[in-house]
Amino acid sequence: MAAHPQGPSKAVLWTGVGVGAAGIGALVAVAVADLGKADQLASVVGAVLAIAGIGLSLWAQFGGSGGTPAPPPPAPDVTASGAGSVAAGGSIGAVSTGGGTPPAAPAAPAAPAAPAAPATRPAPGSVTASGDRSVAAGGDIGSVSTGGA
Numbered sequence: 252m253a254a255h256p257q258g259p260s261k262a263v264l265w266t267g268v269g270v271g272a273a274g275i276g277a278l279v280a281v282a283v284a285d286l287g288k289a290d291q292l293a294s295v296v297g298a299v300l301a302i303a304g305i306g307l308s309l310w311a312q313f314g315g316s317g318g319t320p321a322p323p324p325p326a327p328d329v330t331a332s333g334a335g336s337v338a339a340g341g342s343i344g345a346v347s348t349g350g351g352t353p354p355a356a357p358a359a360p361a362a363p364a365a366p367a368a369p370a371t372r373p374a375p376g377s378v379t380a381s382g383d384r385s386v387a388a389g390g391d392i393g394s395v396s397t398g399g400a
Contacts, residue, residue, distance in 0.1 A: 327389050328377040335398070338380040342390030348397045 274296060282289035331338035335348040380387035384397040 329379075329389070330377065331380045331385075331387075333380070333382045333385055335384040336380040336382065336386070338378050338387045340378055340389045342392070343386070343388045343395075344393045346386055346392070346395045348384035348386060348395070 278289055278293055278296070281292055327340045329338050329340045337343070337346050337348055378387050378389045386392065386395050386397070
């Protein structure tokens with residue numbers, strides 16, 4: 252289902268429809284009076300509309316941003332509760348939440364067989380790590396050691 256134009260683009264659309272209808276009416280009126288003059292007029296109008304169409308296409312492709320950029324999404328609500336718990340709003344490379352065992356180094360990524368999909372950020376929301384030595388992240392976690400055996 253196609254999206255309906257909104258705001259200024261809707262006004263431009265209806266202006267274009269009105270100008271087109273007026274042009275067709277004028278060409279029909281001139282054609283009734285003098286077919287040769289209508290042919291010449293149609294050629295000139297067609298050339299002008301083609302140039303306008305090229306200009307509008309270029310403007311839409313390269314210069315018609317349509318306004319201010321969207322504001323960045325709000326930062327997620329990050330909460331860590333409990334002894335040694337860790338929470339991060341983004342990705343975590345390596346975490347050790349207790350004990351004497353450091354986290355293992357993140358494994359080197361294997362060569363992808365196919366092009367990898369682009370990384371996406373999770374939707375804004377809350378990231379909560381609750382309980383002793385718990386870990387939560389709003390992104391990827393490379394390596395975690397919670398201590399103990």
